[in-house]
Amino acid sequence: MELSERKRRILVAIIEKYIAHGEPVGSKTLCQAFDNKVSSATIRNDMAELAQLGFLEQPHASAGRIPSQQGYRYYVDTLMNKRVLSESEQRAIKSMLSYRSGDPEQLLEEASSVLAQLTKCATIATTLVDEEATISKVELVTLGQTTAILVVVTSKGIIKNRVCRLDYPLTDKLITAFYEVVRSNFIGAAINSVSTVTLQNLVASLGDRALMLSPLIITLAEIVHEISEIDIVLEGQSNLLNIGSAANAQELLEFLSRREMLKRIVNEQKHRLNVVIGQENPHKELKNSSVIIARYKIDGCDAGALGIIGSTRIDYASLIPSIEYLTGLVSSLLSDAIE
Amino acid sequence: MELSERKRRILVAIIEKYIAHGEPVGSKTLCQAFDNKVSSATIRNDMAELAQLGFLEQPHASAGRIPSQQGYRYYVDTLMNKRVLSESEQRAIKSMLSYRSGDPEQLLEEASSVLAQLTKCATIATTLVDEEATISKVELVTLGQTTAILVVVTSKGIIKNRVCRLDYPLTDKLITAFYEVVRSNFIGAAINSVSTVTLQNLVASLGDRALMLSPLIITLAEIVHEISEIDIVLEGQSNLLNIGSAANAQELLEFLSRREMLKRIVNEQKHRLNVVIGQENPHKELKNSSVIIARYKIDGCDAGALGIIGSTRIDYASLIPSIEYLTGLVSSLLSDAIE
DNA sequence: ATTAGCACTCGGACGGTTAGAGTGCTAACT
DNA sequence: AGTTAGCACTCTAACCGTCCGAGTGCTAAT
Numbered sequence: 001m002e003l004s005e006r007k008r009r010i011l012v013a014i015i016e017k018y019i020a021h022g023e024p025v026g027s028k029t030l031c032q033a034f035d036n037k038v039s040s041a042t043i044r045n046d047m048a049e050l051a052q053l054g055f056l057e058q059p060h061a062s063a064g065r066i067p068s069q070q071g072y073r074y075y076v077d078t079l080m081n082k083r084v085l086s087e088s089e090q091r092a093i094k095s096m097l098s099y100r101s102g103d104p105e106q107l108l109e110e111a112s113s114v115l116a117q118l119t120k121c122a123t124i125a126t127t128l129v130d131e132e133a134t135i136s137k138v139e140l141v142t143l144g145q146t147t148a149i150l151v152v153v154t155s156k157g158i159i160k161n162r163v164c165r166l167d168y169p170l171t172d173k174l175i176t177a178f179y180e181v182v183r184s185n186f187i188g189a190a191i192n193s194v195s196t197v198t199l200q201n202l203v204a205s206l207g208d209r210a211l212m213l214s215p216l217i218i219t220l221a222e223i224v225h226e227i228s229e230i231d232i233v234l235e236g237q238s239n240l241l242n243i244g245s246a247a248n249a250q251e252l253l254e255f256l257s258r259r260e261m262l263k264r265i266v267n268e269q270k271h272r273l274n275v276v277i278g279q280e281n282p283h284k285e286l287k288n289s290s291v292i293i294a295r296y297k298i299d300g301c302d303a304g305a306l307g308i309i310g311s312t313r314i315d316y317a318s319l320i321p322s323i324e325y326l327t328g329l330v331s332s333l334l335s336d337a338i339e
Numbered sequence: 340m341e342l343s344e345r346k347r348r349i350l351v352a353i354i355e356k357y358i359a360h361g362e363p364v365g366s367k368t369l370c371q372a373f374d375n376k377v378s379s380a381t382i383r384n385d386m387a388e389l390a391q392l393g394f395l396e397q398p399h400a401s402a403g404r405i406p407s408q409q410g411y412r413y414y415v416d417t418l419m420n421k422r423v424l425s426e427s428e429q430r431a432i433k434s435m436l437s438y439r440s441g442d443p444e445q446l447l448e449e450a451s452s453v454l455a456q457l458t459k460c461a462t463i464a465t466t467l468v469d470e471e472a473t474i475s476k477v478e479l480v481t482l483g484q485t486t487a488i489l490v491v492v493t494s495k496g497i498i499k500n501r502v503c504r505l506d507y508p509l510t511d512k513l514i515t516a517f518y519e520v521v522r523s524n525f526i527g528a529a530i531n532s533v534s535t536v537t538l539q540n541l542v543a544s545l546g547d548r549a550l551m552l553s554p555l556i557i558t559l560a561e562i563v564h565e566i567s568e569i570d571i572v573l574e575g576q577s578n579l580l581n582i583g584s585a586a587n588a589q590e591l592l593e594f595l596s597r598r599e600m601l602k603r604i605v606n607e608q609k610h611r612l613n614v615v616i617g618q619e620n621p622h623k624e625l626k627n628s629s630v631i632i633a634r635y636k637i638d639g640c641d642a643g644a645l646g647i648i649g650s651t652r653i654d655y656a657s658l659i660p661s662i663e664y665l666t667g668l669v670s671s672l673l674s675d676a677i678e
Numbered sequence: 679a680t681t682a683g684c685a686c687t688c689g690g691a692c693g694g695t696t697a698g699a700g701t702g703c704t705a706a707c708t
Numbered sequence: 709a710g711t712t713a714g715c716a717c718t719c720t721a722a723c724c725g726t727c728c729g730a731g732t733g734c735t736a737a738t
Contacts, residue, residue: 026731039681044732062688062731103502141480143492149500153482159502161488163442237576238592253577365700378712383701401700401719 006038007046008079011055014047015067015075019315024064069278069312072290076275076316083318085325093118093326099333104128104158109233111306111330116236118326119319121310122256124293126266127231128334129304130156133191135224138182140216145169150216152223154191156298160227164219168212177209178216186220191228194221230304232259232266240309248288255285256309266305269293273324278312290314294327298334306330345377346385347418350394353386354406354414358654363403408617408651411629415614415655422657424664432457432665438672443467443497448572450645450669455575457665458658460649461595463632465605466570467673468643469495472530474563477521479555484508489555491562493530495637499566503558507551516548517555525559530567533560569643571598571605579648587627594624595648605644608632612663617651629653633666637673645669 003011013033014025027040027047034043047065050056055071058064067075085093096114099107105127112125133154141149146169151161185202186194199221203210234256241249256262265283269276269291276291286309293307306327308319342350352372353364366379366386373382386404389395394410397403406414424432435453438446444466451464472493480488485508490500524541525533538560542549573595580588595601604622608615608630615630625648632646645666647658 024731028731040731041681041683041733042679045680048733058732060688062686062729064731137482139480139482139488141478141488141490143476143478143490143498147496147498149478149480149488149490149498151480151482151488157486159482159486159488161500163498236596238589238596241589241592250577250580253580257575257577363700367700379700380702380712380714381710384711387702397701399719401698401717403700 003050004046007050009034010043010046011050011067011071012075012079014056014065015071015079016317018066019313022313024059024066026064029064069280072277072312072316073280076277076320080317082321085321090325093322094329097329097333104334105231105233107330107333108304108306109235111326112233112235115306115308115323115326116239118322119308119310119314120236120239120242121308121314121319122237122240123235123306123308124262124266125233125235125306126263126304127233128156128158128298129230129267129302130154130158130227131192133158133227135186135189135191138179138186138220140175140178142170142175148216150219150223152220152227154227158227160223162219162223162226164216166215174212178213181206181213181217182220186224191224194224194228196221230263230267232262234262251285252289252309255283265291266293266307269295269305269307271295273320274307275316275320288312290316292316292320292323294323296327296331296334298331303331303334342389343385346389348373349382349385350389350406350410351414351418353395353404354410354418355656357405358652361652363398363405365403368403408619411616411651411655412619415616419656421660424660429664432661433668436668436672443673444570444572446669446672447643447645448574450665451572451574454645454647454662454665455578457661458647458649458653459575459578459581460647460653460658461576461579462574462645462647463601463605464572464574464645465602465643466572467495467497467637468569468606468641469493469497469566470531472497472566474525474528474530477518477525477559479514479517481509481514487555489558489562491559491566493566497566499562501558501562501565503555505554513551517552520545520552520556521559525563530563533563533567535560569602569606571601573601590624591628591648594622604630605632605646608634608644608646610634612659613646614655614659627651629655631655631659631662633662635666635670635673637670642670642673 010030013030017025017029017033027043030043031038031040047056051058051065054068055074056065057068059066093114096117097107097110099110108125108127112123115123133156135152136155137151137153139151141151143149146166148164148166148170149161150164151159153159181202199217203214203217206213237253237256240252261283265281272295274291274293276293278290279287281287281289281291288311289309290312291307291309293305295302295305297303307323349369352369356364356368356372366382369382370377370379386395390397390404393407394413395404396407398405432453435456436446436449438449447464447466451462454462472495474491475494476490476492478490480490482488485505487503487505487509488500489503490498492498520541538556542553542556545552576592576595579591600622611634613630613632615632617629618626620626620628620630627650628648629651630646630648632644634641634644636642646662
C-alpha cells in the first residue's frame with residue numbers, strides 16, 4: 001500500500017521531531033510545521049490512519065503520537081534523507097583517528113572510541129575476522145634457557161604471538177623436533193581446523209617425545225585459537241545511561257559484558273550496513289535499543305564490523321552516514337597497512 | 340575521646356543493619372537487637388550523642404539514623420570485625436581463577452572479573468608496574484621481506500613485542516646496524532629513561548642511517564614505553580547501577596573511562612590495603628563511593644594493585660577479606676610464574 | 679476531501695489529609 | 709548519675725480529590 005505524499009511528510013515530521021525532542025508530537029505542532037497550510041483536523045485524520053497502519057503509537061489517549069518500531073523501520077528504509085557529511089566534518093573525523101602503529105586492534109579501539117564520541121552511543125567493534133586464513137609461518141624465538149616466544153603468521157598477514165615458559169631447557173634438538181612437527185602438521189592448515197581432537201591425536205602420535213613437545217604445541221594451538229576467535233571492543237558504555245529507564249540500562253550493560261553473545265550478534269549482521277530496530281532483535285534485552293552495524297573490509301574482503309548500540313530513538317539520518325564514513329576509513333587504513 | 344562500650348555496640352549495630360538493609364535504623368529496632376535489655380529511650384540518648392560526634396546522621400527529622408562517612412571510617416579502623424573466609428570459600432575463590440597461560444595481564448583480567456562476581460562491585464586492577472626494570476634483551480625476528488617482530492625483555496622478565504612493517508626490505512646489514520644501536524643505547528637502560536628527547540638525539544646521531552633505522556628504533560621505544568605504562572583493567576561496571584541515583588552512576592561510569600585518572604588514583608594507594616571512603620577521596624565524582632585497593636607483590640616487591648569501587652554502603656567486613664585473599668593468590672601465582 | 683467546532687479523555691500538578699515512624703524532652707525511678 | 713516511661717512534636721510517604729491543559733475523535737458544515 002502506498003502512503004499519500006502528505007501522510008509521508010507527516011510521518012517524517014513526527015519521527016524527526018520526536019527524535020529531536022523526545023516528546024510525543026501533537027497535531028497542532030505539526031500544523032505549524034506545515035505553515036498552517038493544512039488544518040490540525042486533517043492532520044489528525046492522517047495521524048489516525050498512520051496509527052491504524054502501525055507506524056505510530058500513542059503513549060496514552062490525550063498525548064501526541066510517537067513513532068512505533070515499525071514506523072522507524074519504514075522511515076529508515078524508505079523515507080529517510082541521509083545527511084551528507086561536509087568536507088570539514090569528514091576532515092574532523094579523519095583527524096580523530098591517529099593510527100600510527102601497525103596494530104589493527106589498536107585502530108579498532110580508536111575507531112570505536114571516536115564513534116562513541118561522535119554518536120554519543122555505546123559502540124562495538126570486532127577485531128579482524130579471518131576464517132579462511134591458513135597458517136603460513138611459525139617461529140620459535142628463544143629468549144633464555146627456558147623461555148621462548150612463539151609467533152604465528154597467517155596467510156592474510158595477521159600475526160600473533162605468546163610467551164612460553166618451560167620447566168626444562170630448550171635444546172637445539174627439541175627445537176628441531178618442534179619445527180618438524182609444525183612443518184608436517186600446522187603449516188598450510190586452516191586456522192579453524194586446529195581442534196582439541198586433532199591436537200590430542202597429534203600428541204598421542206608423538207610417542208615419547210610428547211612430554212617435551214606438548215607444552216609448545218599446546219601453546220601453538222592456543223595462539224591459533226586466539227587468531228580464529230574474534231575479539232570485541234566496547235566503548236562509550238556510559239552513553240547508555242543517557243537513555244532513561246535505569247532498570248533497562250543495568251540489563252543492557254550486563255548484556256554487553258557477555259562477549260560471546262555480542263560476537264554472535266555482530267556476526268549475524270552480514271550486509272555492508274545493518275540497522276536492527278528494537279524488537280527486530282531476537283534478544284529481549286535489546287527490545288528498546290537499535291543496533292547499527294557496518295562491516296569493514298580489507299582489500300575488498302569482509303574483515304569485521306563496527307557499530308553502535310543506542311536507544312531506538314536515535315538520529316538515524318545523521319548517525320548512519322557517520323558510521324559508514326568511519327567504516328570506510330577503517331577499511332582503507334587496514335588495506336594500506338596489510339599488503 | 341573514648342566511646343562507652345554500649346555506644347560502640349550501638350554504632351556497630353546501626354552500621355551493620357544499614358549496610359544490610361539500606362534503610363535508616365531507628366531506636367526501636369536497635370532495642371530489639373539488644374534483646375530489650377536497654378530501653379529505646381536510652382538508645383535514643385546515645386544515638387543523639389553519636390550524631391553530635393559526627394558518626395551518624397539523619398536523612399530527615401522523623402527518620403532513623405544512618406552512618407556518616409566519618410562513622411564508616413571509625414567502623415573500618417576500630418570497630419569492624421573482619422569476617423574470616425572459611426576453607427571452602429577459599430577453595431571456591433581459588434577455583435574461579437583458571438590461570439594457565441603465562442600471561443600476567445590475563446591473570447589480572449581474570450582476577451578482576453572474579454572480584455566483580457564476588458563483591459558485586461566494579462573492580463579495578465593494574466597490570467604489572469615495573470619502574471626499576473631495565474632492558475635486558477631485544478630481539479628482531481624477521482617474518483618476511485619487510486615484516487618483523489620486535490621483542491623486548493626486561494630484567495624482571497616482562498616480555499612485550501610488536502609487529503613492525505617497513506617500506507623497504509630488511510637486509511642483513513640493516514639488522515646488524517640495528518643490533519649495534521640497540522647494544523650501545525638500549526641494553527641495560529632503565530625503561531623509564533627512554534624519553535622522546537633521548538630518542539631524538541639518538542636518531543640525530545645516526546646520520547644517514549637514520550632514515551632506515553628510525554622506524555625500528557621508534558617501534559622499540561614504543562614498546563618500552565608500553566612496558567613502563569601501567570594498564571588498567573575494569574570489570575563489573577554494571578554493578579555500579581545497583582546503587583540508586585542514576586545521575587551519579589553516569590558520572591561514575593564516565594569517570595571510570597578516564598584511564599589516566601584511574602591510574603593516578605590507584606597508584607596513590609601505597610599501603611598493602613587502602614580503604615578510601617567517600618569524600619576522603621579528592622575526586623568529587625567519588626564522593627558517594629568507597630574505594631578499596633590492595634596491592635599485590637611479586638617475590639615480595641610491590642607489583643600492582645587490585646580493588647573495588649562501590650557505594651560507601653558496602654559490606655566492608657566481608658569484602659575486605661575477599662580482596663585480601665584474592666590479592667594474596669594473585670601475588671603467589673605471579674611469583675611462581677616469573678622466576 | 680477538508681475544515682471548524684465541540685465534547686471527551688487522560689495524565690500530571692497541586693493541595694489537603696492521614697497514618698506511621700521516629701525523635702527529643704521531661705519527669706520519675708533506681 | 710544513669711536509665712526509663714510517656715508524651716508531644718515533626719516529618720515523610722501515601723492517598724485522594726480536584727483541576728488544568730493538551731490532544732484526540734467525531735460530527736456537521738464547507
